[in-house]
Amino acid sequence: MSKLGQAKRIIFLKTADGQLFEVDEPVAMEFEIVKSFFDENEDAADDTVVPLPNVSAEPLAGIIEFCKAHVEFRANGAAGKDEVKKFNAEYIKEKSNEQLKELILAANYLNIKEMLDFLTETIANRLKNKSxxxxxxxxxxxxxxxxxxxxxxxxxxxxxxxxxxxx
Amino acid sequence: MVHTDSDSAEAIAGNEDLLTEILSRIPVKQLIKFKSVSKSWLSLISTSTLSRIHTLKNPSSSISGLFLRRTPTEFQFLPIHANSSLKPLFYPLNCASDPAGIKYLQSCNGLVLCSSFRKLGYKTQYYVYNPTTNCFFTLPPFTDESKTAVFGVNLAFEPSKSPYYKVVCIDIYDSRIGAWRLSGSTFIAPFDMVFDNGVFWNGSIVWISPHGASIYFDLTNERLNKMSDLPVLDNWSKRRFRYFGESCGHLHLMEIYGARATRFKVFQLEKDYCNWTVKYEIDLEGVVGAYSEMVRSYLDVDDSNYYAFVPLVVVGDKNGVDASLLLHIPGKIISYNMRDKSFIELVAFNDDKKNKGFGWLDAYPYIQSLAPVC
Known part of the structure; x- marks a missing residue:
């Protein structure tokens, strides 16, 4: 774990389709599955690569974007404010139903509560009043x-x- | 395994936890509709797990219809929206096939407490019924044979706090009328307390008596408490309650006094159980002007029932503010806006020649809910 004064720690994540992602520690720790990986492997070296065999690169990139923004919102004390709602609305606007389904499966596997709540709500909204x-x-x-x-x-x-x- | 485009949908559909999370955010009416998606959806949407999660996530549904008692045994359903029309007459809870017949006792946030009619040779059964899912539960019989009577059976259901309901009853265990035991303590109730008309509000069941005394049973600590008296009357010895009920989290009381009374106040009880404040001042002069059939010209002009109308229920607007009062007048139901005093006709009855379309016994609010009953 990083100590004060040290450079920001980077977590390496490897997706099912073989892509390597470098993610800031606070963002990666939003993923419950990554957090427990390091909790269980306390001696893991700093350059340990965490394998994510159920997630491919595209949804993971989307998830990192979302979590990064939300980590920053929390750090700035903006959680729950209008700018968060605005970001969420923008984030989801361009996503197709297919992308949304991939995102929710990945978020479910990575176990990211806040994002999962947001995605289930979004899917429910897209199903409301439908046949x-x-x-x-x-x-x-x-x-x-x-x-x-x-x-x-x-x-x-x-x-x-x-x-x-x-x- | 990585999901390709085509099977990510199936992966979600096959993940019951994920699907439950999504479906618990779909409004009741649409979710009921989705029962016809497939066999597995029919069974998933019918499970009590999904129903309970759904109930907790969607606690504050507003009144979307009324069950109107048209004859002692027959009801009619009236949806409350633009262009409402009455549904056909029905016998409540027919599926329970109770030989004595069933009546509604109390509607509470989506569930309805029912009982069979008292009939010689039959035991009185009590039921908790969810009209949305058409499921019911028969309450177990009161086991203590020494009880001479059971009364004041009330339903307490607060979906914002818990998906489980409670049924409270006051039982007489000896012949001392008015003395009853609750949670091990004895309480001498005012002799004229009307225990049949309890209202569930703010985590308590509240009862009022015709002489202005009131008590409430707090379900959290299971204790009975006396309340301060109802709003003070000027020069009137006997109360004339016209409405006592809960809506949008508020307990309302309406009393009408004096001759040719078209003006009255809507009182609201504060959460401290001490103060009744005036929430709205009603003036029905305009309604009487538009509907002359409300005038009972055969009565003395000083009669307090000179105008024929019954306050049925207070309904919230789309923001959950208690804004409208539904009034039953001869042949019609009127929605009266308590803020700007405007009114619209909700429905007219054409079927009721015998009593000129005025007067049934009761109206029970309908709120959509998936809450399981057992």
Whole structure:
């Protein structure tokens, strides 16, 4: 662990597709899985490379960007303020549904609570007011009801089907 | 394993914890709709784990409809939104198939307490019912045979604090009317306390008596407390309660006195259980002007019931502020804005020739909730 006066410690992370990332320690420690790796291997050398076999480079780059900004927000006492909301909105605006799904799987694997909360909220917002067919397509779910069974479920909860947005 | 584009979706769909986190942030109505996505979604959305997480995450739903009791045994549902229309008559909790028939007793933040009618030869059953999921739970019978009567059964459910509900009852264990035991202590209740009309508010069940005494049972420390008396009356010996209920976190009380009363106050109890403050001043002059059928010209003009109207429920606006009062007048339900005194007609009844469309026994708020009942 770094001591006062020493240079900033860098953590090396290696993704499943073989890319090496150099991440500032406070940002890497946002990832619960990295934190516990060093908690369990106290003698790990400074240049130890932490393997992340379930994450590829693209989502990891996105996650590092998000966590870096949030570490800075906290350091500046800006947590919970409007500029955080603004950053989050900008961050997610350009992300496609596919990118979002990759991000949430990676954030789930890395176990980053704050980001996971944000991503689940974002996905939930994208599913609100959507049709059942849209949800099936979003998650790649096959409809395993027979037409009769599906009709019965729809009928039981008929009131819930009033007022659905166009996909 | 790294997820490619096509299977990242399936990886999420196959991860029940992750899916539960996402789905617990979807509003009730849409989540119910998603039950028809697939068999596994139907069962996941029906689990009590998801229901409990969902209930905690979405505690402050507003009233979205009313259950109106039209006859002693029949109800009608009225959704509260623009272009509302009444749904067909129904018998409450038909799925419980209670031979004595079932009535609603109390609606509390998404759950409804029901009981069977008292009928000779049948035991009175109590039920906790979630009208959103159409699930119910039959409460276990009161085991103590020495009890001569059970009354004041009340439901306490506060989804912002816990997804579990409590049912409180006051039981008479001997023939001394008005003396009852709770949590090991005996409390002499005012003789005229109306225990059937308890209201759950601020973590307590509150009861009021026609002479102005009031008590509350604090569920946190399970203690009964006396409250300071209700707002002072000028020159009126007997109280004339017209509304006592909870909405948007506030306990409201309305009493109407005097002849041709179109003006009255809405009191609100402070959280200290001591002070009743005037929240709104109501003036129904405009409503009477628009709906002459409210005038009971056959009554003496000094009669306090000269105008026919019943305050049904206080409804919050989209910001969760208690803003509107739903009024039942002959043949109609009116939504009256307590702030700017404007009003709109919510629904008209065309079916009720017998009593000119005025008067059913009660209205129970409906709040969407996934809260499990067992």
């Amino acid at each position: 059942v067919e849209y949800v099936r397509a979003f998650f790649g779910i096959e409809n395993d009801f027979t037409p009769q069974e599906e009709e019965a479920v729809r009928k039981e909860y008929e009131w819930a089907f009033e007022g659905v947005d166009e996909d």
